[in-house]
Each structure stands twice: as C-alpha cells, then as structure tokens.
Amino acid sequence: MNTNNDTICAISTAPGIGGIAVARVSGREAIDICDKLWEGKALADVASHTAHLGYVRDENGERLDQAVATLFRAPRSFTGEDTVEISVHGSAYIQRELIHALCAAGARLAEAGEFTRRAFSSGRFDLAQAEAVADIIAADSRASHRLAVSQMRGDFSAKLNGLHDSLLELVSLLELELDFSEEDVEFASRAKLRSLAADIRQTVDRLASSFRTGDAIKRGVSVAIVGETNAGKSTLLNRLLHDDRAIVSDVHGTTRDVIEDTIDIDGVCFRFIDTAGLRKTDDTVEAMGISRTFQRLSTARIILWIIDASRPETIDNTAAEIMSRKADDSRIVAVINKCDIADAAEARRRIVGIYSGSGADLGVRMGAGEGAGMCTGVSHVVEISADKAIGIDALEALLVQLSGAKDISASDVIVTNARHYNSLISARDSIDRAIDGIDRAISGDFIAQDLRETLHHLSTITGTITTTDILANIFSKFCIGK
Ligand SMILES: Nc1nc2c(ncn2[C@@H]2O[C@H](COP(=O)(O)OP(=O)(O)OP(=O)(O)O)[C@@H](O)[C@H]2O)c(=O)[nH]1
Numbered sequence: 001m002n003t004n005n006d007t008i009c010a011i012s013t014a015p016g017i018g019g020i021a022v023a024r025v026s027g028r029e030a031i032d033i034c035d036k037l038w039e040g041k042a043l044a045d046v047a048s049h050t051a052h053l054g055y056v057r058d059e060n061g062e063r064l065d066q067a068v069a070t071l072f073r074a075p076r077s078f079t080g081e082d083t084v085e086i087s088v089h090g091s092a093y094i095q096r097e098l099i100h101a102l103c104a105a106g107a108r109l110a111e112a113g114e115f116t117r118r119a120f121s122s123g124r125f126d127l128a129q130a131e132a133v134a135d136i137i138a139a140d141s142r143a144s145h146r147l148a149v150s151q152m153r154g155d156f157s158a159k160l161n162g163l164h165d166s167l168l169e170l171v172s173l174l175e176l177e178l179d180f181s182e183e184d185v186e187f188a189s190r191a192k193l194r195s196l197a198a199d200i201r202q203t204v205d206r207l208a209s210s211f212r213t214g215d216a217i218k219r220g221v222s223v224a225i226v227g228e229t230n231a232g233k234s235t236l237l238n239r240l241l242h243d244d245r246a247i248v249s250d251v252h253g254t255t256r257d258v259i260e261d262t263i264d265i266d267g268v269c270f271r272f273i274d275t276a277g278l279r280k281t282d283d284t285v286e287a288m289g290i291s292r293t294f295q296r297l298s299t300a301r302i303i304l305w306i307i308d309a310s311r312p313e314t315i316d317n318t319a320a321e322i323m324s325r326k327a328d329d330s331r332i333v334a335v336i337n338k339c340d341i342a343d344a345a346e347a348r349r350r351i352v353g354i355y356s357g358s359g360a361d362l363g364v365r366m367g368a369g370e371g372a373g374m375c376t377g378v379s380h381v382v383e384i385s386a387d388k389a390i391g392i393d394a395l396e397a398l399l400v401q402l403s404g405a406k407d408i409s410a411s412d413v414i415v416t417n418a419r420h421y422n423s424l425i426s427a428r429d430s431i432d433r434a435i436d437g438i439d440r441a442i443s444g445d446f447i448a449q450d451l452r453e454t455l456h457h458l459s460t461i462t463g464t465i466t467t468t469d470i471l472a473n474i475f476s477k478f479c480i481g482k
C-alpha cells in the first residue's frame with residue numbers, strides 16, 4: 001500500500017451504468033487536481049462542505065459532462081484529508097474518462113479500501129469501526145445492518161476501551177508493587193485484584209459468546225431442512241423462499257445435493273438448506289448426498305426435522321441420526337408436514353413421547369409431555385402443510401424467535417467479525433492465566449505479563465496495536481472506492 005502523501009481517486013458508486021456516478025478524490029492535492037479539469041467556480045476558493053455545479057473536462061481538455069463537485073476540507077472529511085466528490089452522469093464512458101482525466105492531472109487510482117484505510121490512519125475512527133464500514137455496505141437485512149451501525153458508531157470500541165482502562169489500572173497496580181518490592185508492600189489486595197480480573201474476564205467472555213449470534217445474523221441464520229425421503233423438504237424450501245428453487249416429486253430420493261438460498265424474514269436473514277432425504281440406500285450418488293446432509297446438520301443453528309404426518313412410523317428411522325449429529329447448541333423443530341391429508345396427532349404423540357427435551361417450551365406448547373426427557377433434542381413441534389401453505393406464518397415466526405435477533409436490544413454489543421472473535425478468545429486465555437496466577441499467589445510480574453498480553457489482544461481489535469500485514473489483509477477485502 002502506498003503512503004498517504006499522494007492523492008487518490010476512484011469511482012465510489014457501484015460498478016456499471018447508473019443514473020449518477022460519484023468519483024471520490026482524496027489527498028493533499030485533491031482540490032488542485034480537480035481544479036485542473038473543473039470548469040466553473042475555482043474549487044480552491046470555495047468553502048468546505050459546499051456543492052457546485054460546473055463541467056468536467058476530459059484528458060484532452062474537452063467538456064466531458066455537466067457535474068456537481070462537493071468539497072470537504074481536511075480534517076472534516078471521511079478520510080480526514082481534503083476531499084472532492086464529483087457527481088457525473090453514470091455512463092461507463094464518462095466514468096472511465098473522468099478517472100483518466102484525474103490520473104492525468106496527478107491523482108492515482110485508489111487501492112481496495114484505501115479511502116477507509118486513510119480514515120483509520122488519520123484517526124477518524126478505529127479499526128473495528130473501519131471494518132464496520134465494509135459490514136454496513138454488505139448488510140442486506142435489517143438485523144445485520146443494525147449490528148454494523150452499532151459497531152460503526154463505536155459501541156463495541158467503547159466497550160473495549162473500558163476493558164483497556166481497567167486492565168491498565170490492574171497492570172499499574174502490580175507494577176507499582178514491583179517497584180517497591182524491597183519494601184514488601186501490597187498496593188492491591190489479591191482478593192481485589194482477582195475480583196477486578198474476574199469482571200474483565202466476564203465482559204470478554206460475554207463479547208466472545210455473542211459471536212455465534214452475531215455471525216449468524218451477519219451471514220444468515222443457517223436452517224437445515226432434514227428428514228425422511230418424500231417428507232416434503234423441498235416443497236417447504238420452495239414455500240419459504242417463495243420460489244421453485246428445488247425439484248419436488250413423489251419419487252423417494254429426489255433431492256441428491258444440498259440446495260441453499262437466503263431470504264429475509266421480518267428483518268432477519270435466513271440461509272435455508274434443503275438436503276437429500278435420509279434413508280438406507282445402495283445408490284452411490286444418493287449416499288454422497290446423504291453424507292452432505294450430515295455435514296449440514298452438524299453446522300446448522302436451527303434444524304427443521306420434516307415428518308410426514310401420513311407416515312408417523314418413519315419417525316424412528318431418522319431421529320437417531322439427527323439427534324446424534326446436531327451441534328450441541330442448535331435447536332430442533334419437529335415439523336409435521338402434510339397435515340392437509342393426515343392427522344398429526346399420532347406423529348406428535350410419538351415425538352413428544354420419545355424425542356422431546358424436558359424443556360419448558362414443549363410442555364407449554366404441547367400440554368402434557370408424556371415420557372418427555374427420554375431423549376433430549378426437539379424444542380418445538382409445529383404442524384404445517386408445505387404444499388397448501390398452512391402453518392407457514394407460525395413456522396416463520398418461530399424461526400425469527402429462535403434466531404435470537406429480536407432478543408438483542410439496541411444497547412447490546414454483539415461481535416460479528418471473526419478476527420475480533422479470535423482476538424477475544426486469545427484475550428480470554430491470557431486473563432484466565434492471570435487469574436490462575438493470582439489464585440496460586442505467583443509473583444506479581446508474571447501476572448502483570450499475562451495482563452499485558454490480554455491488553456495486547458484487545459488492542460489488536462481497535463488497531464491501537466497492529467501490523468501492516470493485518471491492515472493490508474483487512475482493507476484488501478473492501479472494494480475500490482470504499
Ligand atoms: N398433500 C401434501 N403433499 C405434500 C406436501 N408437501 C409435499 N408434498 C408432496 O410430497 C411429495 C414429496 O415432496 P418433496 O418436497 O419432493 O419431498 P422431499 O422431502 O424433498 O423428498 P426427497 O428429496 O426425495 O428427500 C411431493 O409429491 C409433494 O407434492 C403437503 O404439505 N401436503
């Protein structure tokens with residue numbers, strides 16, 4: 001990545017043809033460079049945060065387009081540098097020629113994420129906030145947008161800064177003690193130190209634990225649709241996606257491969273995964289499909305176990321596989337399908353009797369849970385007809401509830417970035433070592449060392465401590481113009 005001494009330019013609107021395209025120019029020479037191709041009031045003379053109508057000229061000095069130039073003087077701009085945004089008509093030709101003209105006048109084409117990187121370098125915001133810019137651009141549901149906005153606003157950073165201050169206080173207490181070690185004074189009682197460290201650990205742990213929800217919301221809550229062949233899994237997928245995405249037929253073993261797609265339900269993005277039906281088979285390709293079903297089962301957050309109401313005796317065939325392969329913290333919803341042609345009572349009785357957890361959800365929802373608790377797993381049972389669209393609204397509402405997205409209040413800080421999560425886990429490991437050290441009454445300098453390490457891991461999130469490699473890696477994931 002180049003230094004910040006030069007002036008960069010790029011089209012910041014989406015690639016392709018549009019009503020308007022905006023070229024962003026940022027750097028020390030931004031205003032002078034734009035003036036070279038600007039026909040209108042000299043931009044060097046206008047006030048910051050003002051917009052001006054004029055013309056831009058191409059490399060050869062010919063009028064290219066009528067345009068609006070908006071000027072932001074340093075440091076009150078996104079990058080913290082002098083910035084000009086030129087809005088032109090969004091033809092591919094005009095966009096290309098405008099960038100050529102800007103480069104001929106002394107700017108250089110920006111690298112991916114370079115505008116945001118400059119904003120970070122000039123202290124406009126920290127690294128976690130810079131990463132939120134990419135998330136805001138990528139967010140495609142209300143829930144993921146809300147999380148990105150909160151991170152960009154600095155809620156996460158404020159939490160980290162609070163932790164940083166508490167850790168520094170702990171380290172300084174210990175170091176002060178070490179300075180006076182000959183005099184054998186204790187500046188902080190070990191009990192006090194331990195309780196402060198435990199508080200920090202709890203906050204770090206809460207943040208790390210929020211990642212599972214945050215990641216699911218950001219990338220789409222994964223919902224695997226599994227069950228016996230012919231139960232109606234693909235019919236349900238199509239129903240949920242409002243699209244004929246998968247082939248439906250009454251031939252057992254129709255779906256061979258995993259089919260997935262995302263859709264927004266009530267502001268939450270879900271990733272629905274239709275899978276090959278579970279049954280014993282000698283067919284090699286079908287067996288491969290079933291092994292893919294197992295993979296998806298183990299990573300899904302929510303499992304929709306589809307049961308054919310007209311064949312309740314099949315419940316036992318798939319139950320054991322599903323129970324044994326699901327992730328510990330995923331939820332299973334037993335979905336009794338084809339309720340338009342069969343009574344669900346027998347299927348329900350079997351599920352409640354054998355496969356439900358002793359969880360309150362079932363008890364309340366289903367009245368008595370005969371024999372509940374024999375095999376934990378199913379938390380909800382719903383009755384639907386995927387084909388006739390009966391019970392779908394209730395199923396969707398349940399999915400939204402299970403996603404956890406609605407339990408997040410505006411003040412909750414949720415981690416959505418894998419890099420942040422990894423740093424939090426490392427921070428939690430080092431604070432654990434520090435707490436262990438306090439418990440074992442080891443020398444203060446070892447404890448201080450572990451606390452400093454915790455500080456280090458937390459600082460990599462906001463970018464107070466960082467390396468060029470980390471920065472290059474983060475910003476290369478942005479697009480050019482951002
Ligand atoms: N009456 C009725 N038929 C349904 C319903 N849902 C699905 N079907 C029928 O059941 C048959 C199987 O449906 P699919 O959606 O292909 O079943 P699947 O579970 O994906 O089957 P495989 O891909 O073979 O595992 C089709 O003939 C559907 O039309 C329903 O709610 N009611």
Ligand SMILES: [Mg+2]
Pocket residue numbers: 233234235246247248254255275277
């Ligand atoms: Mg299918």
